[in-house]
Amino acid sequence: MRALSDVGEVQFLDTTLRDGEQAPGVSLTPDDKADIARSLDAARIDVIEAGSACTGPGERETISRVAGLDLDGTVTSFCRGIRNDIDLALDCGVDGINLVVPASDKHVEQKVGTSKSENVDNTVELVEYAVDHGLWVEVIGEDGSRADLDYLEELLGAAVEAGADRICWADTVGHATPDRALECVSRLSDLGPVSTHTHDDLGLAVTNALVSIAAGADLVHGTINGIGERAGNVALEEVAIALDHGYGVESMALPEVYDLAQLIANRTGIPLAPNKAVVGENAFTHESGIHTDGTLKDDSMYEPYPPEKVGRERRLALGKHAGRAGVEAALDEHDVEVTDDQLSEIVSRVKEIGDRGKRVTDADLLTIADEVTGDARDRRVELLGLTAVSGSDTPTASVRLA
Structure with a gap:
């Protein structure tokens, strides 16, 4: 096992367009897949699995479209252990295939x-x-985490000898613990270039991916936002920030992450959880008075890395936990000047709203400030953007105002 700090560049294979689309209720159009593929390429994803050519004519048309985008990354098709699947992939003009064969x-x-x-x-x-x-x-040795390891070595070793460019340890059902990942990938990495494919059924997808890298893997399979079957695939953006922040290891273009996450959330209809690492709404949002005050004094006081690293902005939220420093900073952003007594009254009213379980918006704050100061202003709201997504189990809408 090697120290992660000694690892060079780690590559990513994104399977959002294949394994991610297998999440219940997700069906991406050819335009969706083309737009996502371009964004993945802009984020410097090394391999883009565009789909499964064996699925049907519509899927093959979509894969062909992605393959024809002249992307920098390698475009592949998922293939079962059937020759006709390879022929169908060839017809799509892909650069390569991810050949899945049974292992357990x-x-x-x-x-x-x-x-x-x-x-x-x-x-x-x-x-x-x-x-x-x-x-x-x-x-890919399917269900590799539950396979007999001696047989897995024999199977994937034979694949390398036959000319395969790389082999993949697949924790297909999210069964593995980190010690199992370490044991399997350590042995397979002696055979040739090895990838790791982890799922989050035990909540260990990121851990198992990092352990796999330490064990010798140099390519990680995953999806943006961690979407996929059951509990989902490993979230590539989480692996990327862990490698970058924790060990100084490069993988993808991190500033592209947030826009990419938003694109995929909108096109798949799977909203981002507010507390989702890296790309969730609350990842760089501070409400607590203590945290807000500390953050205003030093950006890094309550953040492990700056939001700009992943294409985000810091946000100070107002609610029941708000303090004077946070409210004053929010008022300053709108050029509202108040006395100490007025600030105390505004903070009190903000907390009252928060105690009722409500979030205090900028409009709420400015209305409170107007009432406290007696300075009525002409407030105008500008609509910057409106996005609505329907046709899935959970219709969503996003509104941007100024």
Whole structure:
């Protein structure tokens, strides 16, 4: 196991357009996928899995469109262990494939209905076929975290010998604990370049991704916002900031993260949780009087890294926990001058609203200030933007005002 601070650049494979779209209720249009793919490329994502060519004609049209965008990243299609899937991917003009083959006894014998030796032989044939057709090839051992490790080594070792560019340890059902991730990836990294694919069913997706990197993996599969089946895939933006802030390791263009997260939330209809790390509304929002006062004195007092690093801005919220410093700073932003006594009264009224479970908006604050100071003003609100998303289980709308 290596120290993460000794790791060089880590690459990302984004599967938002494939594994992310498998989240219940999500269906992305060709325009959606093209827009997301461009944004992923702008964020310097190394590999973009555009979908599964075997899904149907509509999906192949979409994959072809993404493949034709002339992106800097490698565009791939997810393929099952069937030659026709590779042919369909080739028809889409992708750069490579992510070839998934069964690895655990459950998947080899019950799902596919074959033997372990036949599974190895079939994988070798498929890899050789794909390589002969000029494709970049990654072989994923499905359900690898529950596979017999000796067999997983045999299977993926044979794939490397057949010409695969890399192999992937897949915690398909989010079953693994960090010690299992360490054991598996450490052994697989001796075979060749290895990737890691983690899910969050145990809340360990980021931890297992970081442990995998320490064990030798140099490419992480994941999605933006952590969307995906069940509890979701690992959130790439969380891995990226952990690597950057904690260890000085580069992965993606972090300033692009927030806009990318918003785009995907809007197009998928899956809203961001307010307390979501990195991209949630509250990630850089301070309400507590103690925290607000400290933040006004030193930006880093209650933040691990500056919001600008991930394309965000700091926000001071007003509510029941607000203090004089926060309210005064909010008033200063609107060029409202008050006396000490007036400030005390405004703080008291802000807390009263907060005690009723309400959030105090800028409009609320200015109205309170007008009432306390007796200075009625002509308040005008400018609509900067309106976005509405429907057609999913949870319709959403975003409004930007000034």
